[in-house]
Amino acid sequence: MAAEKPLVYLLLGSPGSGRREVLADLLDGGLDESDQPAVLLPGAEPPVDADLRLGAPERWRWEDGRIEAAVPAGADRVFFVVEGRRNPVDQLEAFKLWLPGQGLELGRVICIADCAFASAHPQLQPWFDACIHFSDVVLLNHRDGVPNKWLSDFQARYKDQCFPCLFEFVKKGRVHNPRLILEPLALRISHAFDAEPDWVILDEDGEELEADAEDEGGAEGEEEVELVAKEDPYFVRWSSGRREKELPNLEKYL
Numbered sequence: 652m653a654a655e656k657p658l659v660y661l662l663l664g665s666p667g668s669g670r671r672e673v674l675a676d677l678l679d680g681g682l683d684e685s686d687q688p689a690v691l692l693p694g695a696e697p698p699v700d701a702d703l704r705l706g707a708p709e710r711w712r713w714e715d716g717r718i719e720a721a722v723p724a725g726a727d728r729v730f731f732v733v734e735g736r737r738n739p740v741d742q743l744e745a746f747k748l749w750l751p752g753q754g755l756e757l758g759r760v761i762c763i764a765d766c767a768f769a770s771a772h773p774q775l776q777p778w779f780d781a782c783i784h785f786s787d788v789v790l791l792n793h794r795d796g797v798p799n800k801w802l803s804d805f806q807a808r809y810k811d812q813c814f815p816c817l818f819e820f821v822k823k824g825r826v827h828n829p830r831l832i833l834e835p836l837a838l839r840i841s842h843a844f845d846a847e848p849d850w851v852i853l854d855e856d857g858e859e860l861e862a863d864a865e866d867e868g869g870a871e872g873e874e875e876v877e878l879v880a881k882e883d884p885y886f887v888r889w890s891s892g893r894r895e896k897e898l899p900n901l902e903k904y905l
Contacts, residue, residue, distance in 0.1 A: 657722070658758035658835055659729040661746060663782045665901060666696070666735035668765035669792045672824040674730055675704035681829030682728060689726035693734035701824075713737065718749040728833075729755060736902055739782050740885045740894065747843060757844050758835040762786040763821070767793040770801045772904045781885055781898055783809055783816060787838040792821040814840050843883040 660677075664670040671692070678688055690708035702708060711720030713734065722729055733742050750757065762782045769779055783789055789809075794802065806818050815838045819826055826832055837845075887895045 656754055656756040657727045657729060659731055659750070659753075659755040660758045660833065661743075661760045662730065662732045662763065663739055663760065663786065664733075664735060664763035665765050665768055665778075666905060668735070668763045668768065669821065669824060670732055670735070670763045671699055671701040671705065673763050673790060673792065673821055673826065674732065675701050676825045677829045677832060678705065678730070679829070680825075681833040686728050687725050688728040688730060689723040691720050691722075691729065691731045693732060693737075695734055695736070713742075713745075716741070716745060718742070718745045720749065722753050722755065728758070736905070738898055739778075739785075740896075740898060743785055743843070744886050750844075756835075758833065759787040759837075760785050760839060760844075761788045761790065761832065763790045763792050764805075765793045766791050766797045766802065766805070767795070768904075769805070770797050775899055775901065775904060777896075778898050778901055781896070783814065784885060785839055785841045785843065786816050787836070788817045788819065788832050790819055790821050790826060790832070794820065816840070841883055841885075842881070843886065 662670050662674060674690070678690075682688060688706070690705045691711045692702070692705075692708045694710040694712045709721070709723060711718060711731070713719075720731075731746070733739060733746075762779075762785075764779060764782075769775060791802065791805075809816065809818075817831075817838055819828075819832065885894070885896050889895060
């Protein structure tokens, strides 16, 4: 069944991870002839050779914490490449606000993981944790010279926590089954982009209650409770404005 709205695919990854090369492969092998794709690249990133295979990509801009981007008319598949050097959570939060006004439906979030870069800098594990928390698909790229044990441990970290996302290898810039990667089936552990949010019950002090505790309190009528949409843990901020889950600065390791 065709989607009622154009689908947008969000691509995460560090600079040099091969995002645009992989994207070119997805465009070549993952679409039908009738599809009308559009590519939005971050305006702050310089051109690379792979851009020649992306058709006529547009550029989006980061303006005071907001995404400024126009979707080309007639596009039914939009591929949005996140700026690699900027905090991915900031961009994901802004993307969530940008998406409704564009008449788009989120197809998938795809993370291109630079294995050589990640294995060389274990301090960046929280950065990759954040990206994979939001991802439906994780594409393991740049594996040459990376020990098999590291690759196994990297995947096991998320599988042991029951992350539902799909892990696939990239070989020479190509994936085995592009159509599988672009299948618009949500496999992410995050519910930030779900049409219907998770709900939580808060007591008078703003503390979260279990559902059975709320039932008991309601029966006694001793405490007022409030039902609110649950915020993604990576979007939660302290009263100071800083995020509760802060990420390492990627630029220190580039």
